Structure formats: C-alpha cells, structure tokens
Amino acid sequence: MREILHMLVVLSVICASSGALLVNLKQATKPQIEQQVLTYVQGPALLSVLEDRDNDPIAERAELNGVTVFPAMRDGKLVGVAVEAFAPGYSGDIGVMVGFDVNEDTLLGIGITTQTETPGLGTRIMKPSFTGQFVGHDLEDMGLKSGDGDIDGISGATYSAAGTVDAVAKAIKIYEDIKPKLETVWKAS
C-alpha cells in the first residue's frame, strides 16, 4: 500500500509540475508564435499584394469585425488594406490574401496563402497568369466568365479557380463591411 501511494504521489507531482510549466510557457510564447506564423505563412502573400508601402503591415495589423486587417501606409497615410478569406476549392479550403486600394476601391492583387489543390492542375491558381487578372479589378463583377463575372477560369481546374474567385468575392464583401471603420483606425489619406 505504501509503495503504491509513493508511486502515485511521485508520478502525480511530476505530471503536475510538467503541466504547470507547459501552460505558462504556452501562454508566454503565444504572441511571438502568432507573429512568426503571420510572417512565414501569410507574410509572403501579404507583402506581395501590398507592395507600395513603407510600413510593416504585420506589426500594425488590427482586428475589425473579427477579421484581421493588414494596413499599407505611405508617408503616414493609409493607401491600402489586405484581408484574408477562405472558400472551398476542389479539395479543402483555399485561403486568399486580397489587397485593396482604399482610394480607388480596386484590387491591388491577390496571393494564395493556403491550398491543398491537385499538384499541377489546381495549383495553377497560384500562377501569375491567373492571379494577374485580379490586379486593378474593381469591386463589381467578381466571378468566372462562365458565370456572371469576367475572370478567365483554368481549364481542368474549374473548381479550384471558382474557389479562388469565391474567396476573393468574400474578401470584397469583408472589405465593403469594414471600409467605414478604416479611417477611425488608421489615418486615411
């Protein structure tokens, strides 16, 4: 009996102290890890859609309506914002980072952040020949040519292209929702 108690106590104490250590460590590293994930997972797509800027969009990000918004500033004025949106593609969600020009209300460009499409077919949504179509596009008519829009699809990857366009359309909706609030968060031009 004494032996069993001894085992129970020692093992419990070891497990409890491990648990306590890990909880604290997890909490201490949480902001830093978030920052790293933003830099290395969304960062490349984000920085490519907000090219014309002189600030750090990741450090200055803010939550609006529960969505993380990344601002692009030039000379202290807000020139663009980027938001990420998701829509189902052929297999799993496609994440798209969409940049908006706040003065012209046009798209600055899109970048794919996460996707699990078929290699060689669906992954063509990441090629400039497809994503380039979104640069300078206005907020209307976001859809494939086969539907009610003016974006060329990709033959053999209809679902992937449609998923990307859906995600961009969602991002546009988010942008229209948050637009009135942008000026209160960052000084507009």
Place this chain on the structure above:
Amino acid sequence: MSTITKEFVKGLWDELPPFRVLLGLCPTLAVTSTAENGLGMGAAVIFVLTMSNLIISTIRKIIPPKVRIACFIVITASLVVTVELLMQAYAYPLYQKLGIFVPLIVVNCLILGRAEAFASKNGVIPSIADALGMGIGFTLSLTFLGAMREMLGNGTVFGTPVMWESFQPASFMVMAPGAFVGLGLILAGMNAFNRYLSRKKGEKEPVSQNSTCASCGACNSCGQ
C-alpha cells in the same frame, strides 16, 4: 583522465550515438537532407538530453523503480514540447523544415536510453557531462551526414556552393534512399578506420564493438 572528462569524451567517438551505438537513427536518416537541418535537430537534442539527464539524475532517488519509465517519458515529453514552442516562437523556418521530427524526439531511443542507462544511476555532474558528450556527438554526426548529402545532392554546404561549376548534383542523395547510402558509407568508413587503428597498435582486430552498451545488451545475445 578524470571520470567527468571520460564520460564526456566517450560520446564523441567510442559511443558516438548514431554511428557507433546506432541509437537515434530516425532523425539521423530523416532530417539530414541539409547540414543546417542536421545542426538544428542536433541542437534540439542537446537541449532535451542535457535537461532530461539533469532532472532525472537530480530526482533519481525519489523515482519509484516501477514507474521510472513513465516518469522519464513525462519529463522528456515536457522538454520536447518546450523545445517545440521555443522553436516555433524564435526559429519558425527551422520548425517548418523539421516538422514532425521535433515532437518525435520524445521517442528517440538516445534520450530514454541515456536516462535509463546513465542518469538514473549516476550523479548530476557526470550525467550532464554524459549528456553533453552524447548530444554534441549526435549533432556533429547529423551535421556531417547532412553536409555530405547536401554536397553530393545539391552541390552546397550550409547553402553555400562548394562544388566546381560543371558539377551535376545527384538529387538522389537528398532523398530518403540517399540517407541510407550515406549512413552505410560512413559506418563502413568508421569501421575501416577503427580496424586500421587497432592493427597499428598491434591489437587483435575487434570482433564487435565492445563499447559498454549497458542499455542495449544486443551484443551479448549473439554469443560473440
């Protein structure tokens, strides 16, 4: 040679973990596609091994023998999660490359092996010396294998081109089979070198590795 130095040095050649005792082969084969990955993995193992040896040798007298393995696993697992979190926070690209092999340090035989065979029977200072020796030996081995594979398979070492211009990289070496081929070549080379050394000293050729593998005992079973 004092005991401490002896415990430290044995991990560097006589009981070199991946190449002499053949412990911890999973990461050795899996992550050594570049020298940098090998070094990063080695650094993580040094940390976990040193801390686990330190903690286990400190509390070795209060750990009940019947649940010692459970205690060792809990301690190792906590340390591995610590490394994983720190790596995510401060070295995210390395974390992305090492991927699943960081959590798998928990089941690395090297760490549990040293805990069971050494730290649970020795004092704190020798245990740390043992862990540092083994860990550094492991890191150097992984970096060496990684550098060799990266050089033959990609023409670079630590990302710097080292081969002549017309060199055609054998990309086979940075893929999984290249790890086995590389490991085999290194083992053959080390055996040949050891044989040469003992012949030079006028000793009999070693029949098998007579290192003190208290943790494995496999060499006794084949009736050498």
